[in-house]
Amino acid sequence: xxxxxxxxxxxxxxxxxxxxxxxxxxxxxxxxxxxxxxxxxxxxxxxxxxxxxxxxxxxxxxxxxxxxxxxxxxxxxxxxxxxxxxxxxxxxxxxxxxxxxxxxxxxxxxxxxxxxxxxxxxxxxxxxxxxxxxxxxxxxxxxxxxxxxxxxxxxxxxxxxxxxxxxxxxxxxxxxxxxxxxxxxxxxxxxxxxxxxxxxxxxxxxxxxxxxxxxxxxxxxxxxxxxxxxxxxxxxxxxxxxxxxxxxxxxxxxxxxxxxxxxxxxxxxxxxxxxxxxxxxxxxxxxxxxxxxxxxxxxxxxxxxxxxxxxxxxxxxxxxxxxxxxxxxxxxxxxxxxx
Amino acid sequence: xxxxxxxxxxxxxxxxxxxxxxxxxxxxxxxxxxxxxxxxxxxxxxxxxxxxxxxxxxxxxxxxxxxxxxxxxxxxxxxxxxxxxxxxxxxxxxxxxxxxxxxxxxxxxxxxxxxxxxxxxxxxxxxxxxxxxxxxxxxxxxxxxxxxxxxxxxxxxxxxxxxxxxxxxxxxxxxxxxxxxxxxxxxxxxxxxxxxxxxxxxxxxxxxxxxxxxxxxxxxxxxxxxxxxxxxxxxxxxxxxxxxxxxxxxxxxxxxxxxxxxxxxxxxxxxxxxxxxxxxxxxxxxxxxxxxxxxxxxxxxxxxxxxxxxxxxxxxxxxxxxxxxxxxxxxxxxxxxxxxxxxxxxxxxxxxxxxxxxxxxxxxxxxxxxxxxxxxxxxxxxxxxxxxxxxxxxxxxxxxxxxxxxxxxxxxxxxxxxxxxxxxxxxxxxxxxxxxxxxxxxxxxxxxxxxxxxxxxxxxxxxxxxxxxxxxxxxxxxxxxxxxxxxxxxxxxxxxxxxxxxxxxxxxxxxxxxxxxxxxxxxxxxxxxxxxxxxxxxxxxxxxxxxxxxxxxxxxxxxxxxxxxxxxxxxxxxxxxxxxxxxxxxxxxxxxxxxxxxxxxxxxxxxxxxxx
Ligand SMILES: Cc1ncc(C[n+]2csc(CCOP(=O)(O)OP(=O)(O)O)c2C)c(N)n1
Ligand code: SF4
Ligand SMILES: [Mg+2]
Numbered sequence: 047x048x049x050x051x052x053x054x055x056x057x058x059x060x061x062x063x064x065x066x067x068x069x070x071x072x073x074x075x076x077x078x079x080x081x082x083x084x085x086x087x088x089x090x091x092x093x094x095x096x097x098x099x100x101x102x103x104x105x106x107x108x109x110x111x112x113x114x115x116x117x118x119x120x121x122x123x124x125x126x127x128x129x130x131x132x133x134x135x136x137x138x139x140x141x142x143x144x145x146x147x148x149x150x151x152x153x154x155x156x157x158x159x160x161x162x163x164x165x166x167x168x169x170x171x172x173x174x175x176x177x178x179x180x181x182x183x184x185x186x187x188x189x190x191x192x193x194x195x196x197x198x199x200x201x202x203x204x205x206x207x208x209x210x211x212x213x214x215x216x217x218x219x220x221x222x223x224x225x226x227x228x229x230x231x232x233x234x235x236x237x238x239x240x241x242x243x244x245x246x247x248x249x250x251x252x253x254x255x256x257x258x259x260x261x262x263x264x265x266x267x268x269x270x271x272x273x274x275x276x277x278x279x280x281x282x283x284x285x286x287x288x289x290x291x292x293x294x295x296x297x298x299x300x301x302x303x304x305x306x307x308x309x310x311x312x313x314x315x316x317x318x319x320x321x322x323x324x325x326x327x328x329x330x331x332x333x334x335x336x337x338x339x340x341x342x343x344x345x346x347x348x349x350x351x352x353x354x355x356x357x358x359x360x361x362x363x364x365x366x367x368x369x370x371x372x373x374x375x376x377x378x379x380x381x382x383x384x385x
Numbered sequence: 386x387x388x389x390x391x392x393x394x395x396x397x398x399x400x401x402x403x404x405x406x407x408x409x410x411x412x413x414x415x416x417x418x419x420x421x422x423x424x425x426x427x428x429x430x431x432x433x434x435x436x437x438x439x440x441x442x443x444x445x446x447x448x449x450x451x452x453x454x455x456x457x458x459x460x461x462x463x464x465x466x467x468x469x470x471x472x473x474x475x476x477x478x479x480x481x482x483x484x485x486x487x488x489x490x491x492x493x494x495x496x497x498x499x500x501x502x503x504x505x506x507x508x509x510x511x512x513x514x515x516x517x518x519x520x521x522x523x524x525x526x527x528x529x530x531x532x533x534x535x536x537x538x539x540x541x542x543x544x545x546x547x548x549x550x551x552x553x554x555x556x557x558x559x560x561x562x563x564x565x566x567x568x569x570x571x572x573x574x575x576x577x578x579x580x581x582x583x584x585x586x587x588x589x590x591x592x593x594x595x596x597x598x599x600x601x602x603x604x605x606x607x608x609x610x611x612x613x614x615x616x617x618x619x620x621x622x623x624x625x626x627x628x629x630x631x632x633x634x635x636x637x638x639x640x641x642x643x644x645x646x647x648x649x650x651x652x653x654x655x656x657x658x659x660x661x662x663x664x665x666x667x668x669x670x671x672x673x674x675x676x677x678x679x680x681x682x683x684x685x686x687x688x689x690x691x692x693x694x695x696x697x698x699x700x701x702x703x704x705x706x707x708x709x710x711x712x713x714x715x716x717x718x719x720x721x722x723x724x725x726x727x728x729x730x731x732x733x734x735x736x737x738x739x740x741x742x743x744x745x746x747x748x749x750x751x752x753x754x755x756x757x758x759x760x761x762x763x764x765x766x767x768x769x770x771x772x773x774x775x776x777x778x779x780x781x782x783x784x785x786x787x788x789x790x791x792x793x794x795x796x797x798x799x800x801x802x803x804x805x806x807x808x809x810x811x812x813x814x815x816x817x818x819x820x821x822x823x824x825x826x827x828x829x830x831x832x833x834x835x836x837x838x839x840x841x842x843x844x845x846x847x848x849x850x851x852x853x854x855x856x857x858x859x860x861x862x863x864x865x866x867x868x869x870x871x872x873x874x875x876x877x878x879x880x881x882x883x884x885x886x887x888x889x890x891x892x893x894x895x896x897x898x899x900x901x902x903x904x905x906x907x908x909x910x911x912x913x914x915x916x917x918x919x920x921x922x923x924x925x926x927x928x929x930x931x932x933x934x935x936x937x938x939x940x941x942x943x944x945x946x947x948x949x950x951x952x953x954x955x956x957x958x959x960x961x962x963x964x965x966x967x968x969x970x971x972x973x974x975x976x977x978x979x980x981x982x983x984x985x986x987x988x989x990x991x992x993x994x995x996x997x
């Protein structure tokens with residue numbers, strides 16, 4: 047129905063009151079997601095949002111599409127079943143750092159290796175928001191929270207590295223405070239055919255305010271944020287005066303006063319080896335000599351999708367054996383008759 | 386030497402050997418041949434406790450029990466008439482169940498010093514007089530097989546692997562059966578290995594001829610065809626019948642089948658069977674764990690498919706939270722539990738009925754789920770079909786209970802044709818109506834409408850949070866929660882109006898003792914009750930298929946008897962539910978040994994209660 051495809055962002059809002067804390071980063075993400083929906087080129091009824099449990103997982107209630115708010119950690123598994131059985135749908139998974147990486151860690155990695163064509167928005171606020179502020183698997187070491195009054199002794203996950211380790215075919219990072227970048231990455235993710243993992247740094251202003259401040263604050267962000275662009279050199283800094291160069295296999299910050307742009311690391315989304323290095327740009331920004339944090343598409347690759355192979359196996363079976371005949375199935379091949 | 390032919394009404398044979406001896410295959414072949422001949426049959430494979438137990442040990446013994454006859458056969462038999470033992474360990478494990486004056490067929494090669502030691506025998510039972518009261522046929526099966534295949538060019542290992550065919554041929558002669566069905570089977574199985582095909586057929590025939598010419602025994606047996614109900618039959622195992630029932634439900638409801646599961650004994654064979662039938666549009670998904678399995682099913686069901694998962698107790702425990710989600714979402718889905726001994730990993734290869742309370746109550750919150758159980762291998766088909774029908778027509782998860790005993794057992798099945806199966810009508814809302822779609826608006830059965838993604842104008846959100854009546858919007862209103870809990874409960878209760886009334890399956894309609902059973906105890910209770918009635922006792926038998934909700938008349942039936950006894954392979958689970966619901970002073974007969982009841986155990990219990 048062509049006329050229906052002319053949507054605006056408003057068409058995707060529901061009549062439900064949005065219930066995040068005032069100032070929560072989730073609002074911005076909701077807004078950007080609603081704003082890119084008309085650009086998917088899909089009818090509203092063909093879009094499904096599935097979430098787990100957490101503040102972020104309230105998301106589907108606010109999207110006027112089909113949706114399910116499920117149970118903690120399992121949105122990925124539910125979406126897998128939906129995608130296998132309805133490959134034609136546009137499926138979006140909404141999950142938090144606890145939901146995806148703690149209770150749902152197993153489903154996440156298995157979904158990734160199967161590479162269903164769906165999109166995962168991982169709202170990373172480095173905290174358990176809904177349960178009121180315990181540390182999460184992405185909270186940094188030493189983090190003081192309600193459950194770690196003298197500091198966390200858990201080593202955190204590096205989410206994108208984990209996903210790439212599971213052979214992800216698309217990983218990207220963006221942040222709530224940069225709507226333009228968010229839009230761009232959401233659109234890129236939506237166009238990727240396969241599982242696209244988009245980690246979104248999201249500020250929980252109630253329980254973990256400022257966790258990503260260095261990447262969003264005007265005073266620091268230029269020196270801390272490394273924007274990745276396919277085919278472009280890795281340049282950052284207030285005056286675009288710094289760059290990353292590979293010395294051997296060691297990424298090194300260089301001054302563009304000394305090194306020419308042409309000698310910098312040129313970002314190639316399809317280079318898996320370099321993507322692995324890029325995911326390792328994960329230094330604590332307070333440590334002297336740290337690398338900047340990359341944002342953008344780290345890696346993308348075209349690999350077969352589970353649901354497509356499943357369809358083709360079914361097609362093949364039908365071609366070989368014909369459409370299943372129930373009566374023949376029930377009788378089997380060793381029948382006897384009692385007269 | 387010519388042999389006398391003796392008529393037998395029924396025979397129970399136990400085949401036993403190492404798990405590498407091809408015992409299950411031998412048993413299955415002998416069963417199929419007898420079934421095709423027209424006998425009624427019932428089988429019970431007894432798998433080794435440890436799959437990788439060392440050769441020749443007691444833990445590695447694999448058994449296959451077959452009861453066949455010209456009369457109605459309801460159980461695999463308590464004790465056996467014939468024991469075929471391929472080695473000393475197999476003999477030791479099964480000998481206690483051999484009837485007085487029964488026959489043992491021994492592979493003498495399996496009783497050498499090493500075998501005896503592994504089976505903890507100081508003196509061979511062949512020599513110490515243990516077999517004096519029995520008829521003992523000794524054959525060096527290994528040697529006979531090797532002689533038969535001396536020119537085959539096959540290696541020793543391959544030669545020895547066809548020993549089971551010698552035994553099978555021997556028994557075919559003894560029981561007057563022809564070799565055709567097994568020959569056909571061998572031809573198909575080894576269609577790509579002609580040398581193995583020829584070797585197996587040669588050994589099969591050698592065993593047959595050896596029985597004919599040797600003087601190891603003097604009489605052959607004749608077990609006539611049984612007077613089964615008119616119709617077409619095939620032999621079927623429980624898990625296979627379960628798989629076919631699920632496919633049938635998918636076909637009749639017009640809903641494609643999505644099956645998500647994680648392997649576990651004894652449920653995996655359902656996955657194996659379904660995976661073969663992709664040409665029925667069946668999608669099977671081997672998930673990373675049981676939680677993912679049921680969650681994938683929830684996703685598929687939301688997408689409008691017939692979502693099915695299966696597991697055994699430990700896996701069902703993992704599915705608990707998602708079952709609650711299925712319940713509050715009110716989406717159709719089927720959860721099969723092929724029960725085994727528990728708790729924890731328990732007895733993976735042994736049977737038990739100890740997950741009824743888990744099925745009934747094993748979720749947080751008030752989360753009623755309908756339960757349907759199967760009573761025999763072939764009955765798995767009808768029971769699981771009914772379970773799917775209830776799930777789809779009442780928009781609810783349904784639990785189907787089977788167990789290891791019927792899952793792996795087999796019997797003749799008077800299979801239905803497609804047109805004889807009850808219709809299954811999904812409540813799918815096809816298009817937007819005049820009014821806005823309310824996902825939790827209900828019909829008179831309290832069933833909501835199923836709106837599938839892809840349907841324009843019906844976009845809606847569902848979730849695990851309590852929902853407002855009709856709209857489905859999140860609601861924390863106290864009165865609304867009370868209302869919704871009651872509605873979900875009432876919806877399940879109302880299913881009782883669309884299931885058959887409880888019959889008295891066997892015995893008297895009212896009297897002294899009612900034996901109330903469920904699940905795989907059907908055959909043994911039926912046999913026991915018939916025996917008691919023949920002995921002049923006033924005993925009835927009601928076998929409950931629908932465990933939640935119960936048939937509307939079950940309470941009345943209980944009142945028609947002075948005493949109600951409930952035999953179960955658990956510590957009294959149906960007993961608890963029945964006592965709770967009907968306030969009757971029912972008594973339990975409870976066995977948890979990983980093996981089914983014997984007929985005598987049930988008869989003794991009935992008689993004990995008659996005295997009270
Ligand atoms: C099985 C289960 N365990 C625990 C919880 C409690 N719980 C709800 S959300 C949550 C953590 C949420 O953190 P995250 O996924 O990071 O989401 P956020 O609230 O930060 O968006 C926890 C522990 C639950 N709902 N279910
Ligand atoms: S607790 Fe934090 S994450 Fe949750 S809604 Fe409030 S600000 Fe947002
Ligand atoms: Mg969080």
